Amino acid sequence: MISRLLQFLDASPVNFLAVRNIADALDAAGFCRIDPTQPLPPLKAGDQIYTTKNDSSIYALRIGRRPLADAGFHLICAHCDSPTFRIKPNAEMTAEGGIVRLNTEVYGGPIMSTWFDRPLTIAGRVILRGPSPLEPLTELVHIRRPLLQIANLAIHFNREVNEGVKLSRQKDVLPILGIISDELERGQLLINALVADINSRRDAAQHVAAADILDFDLYLADTTPACTFGIHDEFLSSGRLDDLSMCQAGLEALLAAPTGDTTQVLAIFDNEETGSQTKQGAGSPFLASLLRRVALQQSHSEEAFLQAVERAFMVSADNAHAWHPNYSEKYDPTNHPVLGGGPVIKYNAAQKYASDAVLASIFAEICRAADVPVQRFVNHSDVPGGSTLGNILASSLPVRGVDMGNGILAMHSCRETGSVADHLYCVRAFTKFYEM
Numbered sequence: 001m002i003s004r005l006l007q008f009l010d011a012s013p014v015n016f017l018a019v020r021n022i023a024d025a026l027d028a029a030g031f032c033r034i035d036p037t038q039p040l041p042p043l044k045a046g047d048q049i050y051t052t053k054n055d056s057s058i059y060a061l062r063i064g065r066r067p068l069a070d071a072g073f074h075l076i077c078a079h080c081d082s083p084t085f086r087i088k089p090n091a092e093m094t095a096e097g098g099i100v101r102l103n104t105e106v107y108g109g110p111i112m113s114t115w116f117d118r119p120l121t122i123a124g125r126v127i128l129r130g131p132s133p134l135e136p137l138t139e140l141v142h143i144r145r146p147l148l149q150i151a152n153l154a155i156h157f158n159r160e161v162n163e164g165v166k167l168s169r170q171k172d173v174l175p176i177l178g179i180i181s182d183e184l185e186r187g188q189l190l191i192n193a194l195v196a197d198i199n200s201r202r203d204a205a206q207h208v209a210a211a212d213i214l215d216f217d218l219y220l221a222d223t224t225p226a227c228t229f230g231i232h233d234e235f236l237s238s239g240r241l242d243d244l245s246m247c248q249a250g251l252e253a254l255l256a257a258p259t260g261d262t263t264q265v266l267a268i269f270d271n272e273e274t275g276s277q278t279k280q281g282a283g284s285p286f287l288a289s290l291l292r293r294v295a296l297q298q299s300h301s302e303e304a305f306l307q308a309v310e311r312a313f314m315v316s317a318d319n320a321h322a323w324h325p326n327y328s329e330k331y332d333p334t335n336h337p338v339l340g341g342g343p344v345i346k347y348n349a350a351q352k353y354a355s356d357a358v359l360a361s362i363f364a365e366i367c368r369a370a371d372v373p374v375q376r377f378v379n380h381s382d383v384p385g386g387s388t389l390g391n392i393l394a395s396s397l398p399v400r401g402v403d404m405g406n407g408i409l410a411m412h413s414c415r416e417t418g419s420v421a422d423h424l425y426c427v428r429a430f431t432k433f434y435e436m
Helices: 002-011 015-028 189-199 241-256 286-299 302-311 357-369 389-394 420-435
Strands: 048-053 057-062 073-079 084-094 099-107 120-128 137-142 176-179 213-222 227-229 235-238 263-269 313-317 344-347 375-378 400-405 416-419
Touching (some): 002 015, 002 241, 002 420, 015 241, 057 286, 073 389, 137 189, 235 241, 241 263, 241 313, 241 400, 241 420, 263 286, 286 302, 313 389, 357 400, 389 400, 416 420
Parallel strands (some): 073 313, 313 400, 344 375
Antiparallel strands (some): 084 099, 099 176, 120 137, 120 213, 227 235
């Protein structure tokens, strides 16, 4: 199972590729992709469907044996975006010696210094001219070799670098792409690389030209493979553990669980790192609309949907902060989860998390039934915390739910650290939840 997690992390450097990889796994498991612009097909117990939004969020359902009004939904929700750098339009910046940098902007809240002096690449989607202006084509891109690097300034020019450096998002973190070899390459290095990558997967008759590229959504990604480490290989090391590890755990659980009384839902959203207020984010009504359509198709009654929502339970799965042995003073003195100690229930008095005593107890009992240990996280009272999916989703789908995740170190670093045992625990708990 851990090997599948590592493969998923390596194959999913950006949201678009994560969604495609999840869709491929659902296809292989017999899920039927539906088109949300068309009426839903007739659905019966055991039917498995999924759909996507914007190529960057995905929603899978397995229809339960009991009517929705009687059994509700069991939802696991996570997000597939992670902090990184987005490549701007007209990105190439040519300097002395023909050295080309790419103009980027920060996506989310990365620890920017961790991206320096690493081999990086480009991944995302490229928009190609289609049969009409309203029907452009989309090509996913993942250049699988080191292509760029953000270089540090030598310590000789900044002797105070180890005392802390304030980084400019516009100047200091621009990656070097290459050196132009002749004037024909000026302004074309990036586009040429994209064309070459796309054409490498196509027959000659289907090759595209630079003029076919209309636009792109491209991001930087680390090229170092995900791995385990530690004396017992007990730790995980990878970029994007937050939150791809929860996406993969939810997928594993959905594929492992049998058809139950309750309709099982896996919802993977985009744009959590920037507030979720997009058509493909948790703040969108898309999931609520999809579940309403399923309920109406099953019972022809709005009342059935409203009853199903009241009976539903949601696990909002977004990773938590594990206790860091070098910085114990940053953590709450009595509620600091450790790596390997099991899934973490997250609490916040300002209601940034959906968990309350009742809902946390339900999830803790699910874990107990799965023979999985549970931990609690509360912020140090002097340190404000972030928010996540639970409360945002509840604004459009008012279900009972708990915010949880696995503890990790260096959240939002280019490379984060997690626990092998915690991932296995989480899959076991999620599977038990779907089975109930």
